Structures are given as C-alpha cells and as structure tokens.
Amino acid sequence: MDYQSWSDYLFQAQRKAIAVEPITDFEKNLSVDDGYKIQELLMDYRCNEGEKIIGAKAGLTSIAKQKAMGVNEPVYGIITDKMMLVSGEKVELDKFIHPRVEPEIVFILGKDLSGHNLTVEEILDATESVCCGLEIIDSRYLDFRFTLADVVADNTSASAFILGNPMPLTNLELDLTGCLLEINNEVVATATGAAVLGHPARAVALLAAWLHTQGKSLKKGWAVLSGGLTNAFPLEPNNYVRGSFAHLGSVSIKV
Ligand code: 0L1
Ligand code: MG
Secondary structure, eight states, X not given: OOHHHHHHHHHXXXXXXXXXXXXXXXXXXXXXXXXXXXXXXXXXXXHHTTOOEEEEEEESOBHHHHHHHTOOSOEEEEEEGGGEEOTTOBOOGXXXXXXXXXXXXXXXXXXXXXXXXXXXXXXXXXXXXXXXEEEEEOOSBGGGOOOHHHHHHTGGGEEEEEEOOOBOOTTOOXXXXXXXXXXXXXXXXXXXXXXXXXSTHHHHHHHXXXXXXXXXXXXXXXXXXXXXXXXXXXXXXXXXXXXXXXXXXXXXXXX
C-alpha cells in the first residue's frame, strides 16, 4: 500500500477543505495499523509546512461517542499549534468541511510520560494543570463516513481546539467534574468527567501507552485532549458555543 500517497490525499483534503471518499472505498483491507502509518506521514507533511506539535488527543473515549460511531475502542492523534484557537474567538466556517464541537477535559503535562498501564495517580502526578476545552472535529471524509482505520489515518478528525484557563489539580475530582455544553444559550448536552473511561486520566494513560509502543512519549508542556465527554454537535452559522465545567470555568467560540 502506498502510505505516502494516502497521506497526501488527506493532507490536500484538509488544506483545501474539500471532503473526499474514505480510503477504504479503494483499499478494502486498510487496517488500523495502516491508518496510524498514514497518520504519521500526514503529520510529517504538516510539520514540514511549519506546524509544531504541541500535544496529543484521544478520541472516541466515551460510550456516547463510541455508540454514535458504532465502534468500541478509542483512537489517538496529534495536535499542533495551528489548530489552537482562542476562547471567544470567531470561527470562520469556510476553513472547515463540516465541523462539529465537543467539550473535553485537557491535561497540561509537567513531565514526560511514557509506558504501559500507567495509573490514574501516575498521570495526575505528571500533570501540571488541567483546563476545560472545546475540540472542533472535522472529518476529511464525505458525510463523516469512515471505518476506524480511515479515521485514524485522518488524524482522528483533529481540526481545532480551544483551551480554558489552566487550573491546579489540587482538590479536583476530575471524574466528578460536571460539564454543560450550550449552543446559543441552550443546554444541548451534559456529562461528568467519568464519561471518559471512568476517569479522563485513563485516556492520557492510553495515549502514553500508544506512544510507548512507537518508542515515543507524551512531552512535558504538551496539552493532552482526553476525548469528548458528550456527543459532538454540528457547528452552524451564527452559533455561540460554550462549554462550562465545575471548578474549571468555561470556554466559548462564536461562528
Ligand atoms: O475526537 C474525537 O473523538 C473524534 C474521533 C474521530 C471520530 C469523529 O470524527 O467523530
Ligand atoms: Mg475529541
């Protein structure tokens, strides 16, 4: 399989904001491992264009999202400086294909982290601060139609994210942290941190294990998106989207 040309295929789709057919329409046997090889080359392309890796993301970490996508395992991707937006910022829809937004708990690491079976305590010990966040996902595939292998190749639909103010971990129980997602001041979904694998730090542990198998690690200073607590909602013209979290504050965007 020509991994390089599939990564170019997805790179061009993202750059031009034009949806394309899933790779599995052409490569019936595309595996999740193939998807990760394509993702790695895709991120090389983006870094060669000047983007800087500043973190990682876990996707499909909640039952709500796994059910919505008909899968039963998380996926992992990479985030860059170019994907970061500022809270309150106006989002231009024409930069995206069919964006959706979801609320997330984000870990800012104070140490490098790598290894299998890291515990929640080990993750929290390596965490400098946490913040609330919104992730904008934007599959490069037509109608969000893809297999797990396709979406992995597409860097798990990573497109943009917005971070709230960093908060110290002291006295925070992230599994009990409640979250409201509002669109145009109407609550469209609610959840607690436990929606992500029982505790969002478990998503960070899975990311550390994924990188460990490649001889890599989560890096000190990185932002780690632990996955949508609720389903993702389409971003429409004139939307005002706000994610509000107990003890973590809120984060918003305007369309
Ligand atoms: O961040 C996510 O959970 C997205 C994972 C990929 C699936 C999708 O595009 O919804
Ligand atoms: Mg996400």
